[in-house]
């Protein structure tokens with residue numbers, strides 16, 4: 250068994266100090282030790298929110314400030330942090346970067362959001378990523394994407410074809426489209442026969458409301474955890490055998506006919 254913790258946060262926009270201190274507080278209040286290796290997931294841009302007009306000032310070099318903060322907590326609690334993105338200053342511009350930190354506090358992988366969301370001005374302020382992110386989480390091949398990436402079934406399929414069995418998704422997905430969020434998480438889990446482990450923001454900034462609704466969905470599409478719409482930290486165990494069971498029972502990956510899946514726009 251492996252265990253995931255969903256830390257659903259009401260992000261304070263532009264205030265990294267407040268978000269750091271809230272995460273500290275939630276962990277010290279709600280962390281439950283376990284024998285199962287544990288990964289905690291945070292929302293997209295959990296430390297600064299969508300203050301993109303101030304991205305230049307808020308971003309830290311390669312996202313190091315946030316990685317250091319999480320690294321210290323990872324060591325203290327002997328946990329992973331998987332996903333949860335920050336603004337990272339890079340030579341190619343500022344990126345929306347999800348970080349993977351192991352229990353030694355080391356940043357072992359990161360993912361720069363590939364599909365920038367124009368309705369929240371990401372195309373105006375941020376540079377996009379150009380690669381996927383897969384890694385070994387306690388022997389379980391896993392991957393990360395961020396929010397709007399969830400809409401691109403072909404991108405998530407690439408992860409599954411690379412052998413990913415657990416996909417971590419961090420998001421700031423507004424309440425206005427909460428239904429899409431819910432359906433797409435379940436669809437991606439069912440069609441790829443993988444765990445989908447998500448963490449969305451909750452609360453509101455001005456008129457922008459976020460409903461949370463973070464889900465952990467198993468490879469059969471069953472919801473193992475629904476965080477509701479409040480701030481908090483919740484845990485659930487996942488049985489790694491379920492992915493192989495689902496894939497051998499309904500042999501989608503054996504039955505694909507990729508020679509027919511051509512891109513007709515080319």
Ligand SMILES: NC(=O)CCC(=O)C(=O)O
Pocket residue numbers: 293366369395396397398400420421422423426429
């Ligand atoms: N932060 C995001 O990428 C939001 C994506 C979103 O709201 C959507 O509808 O897609």
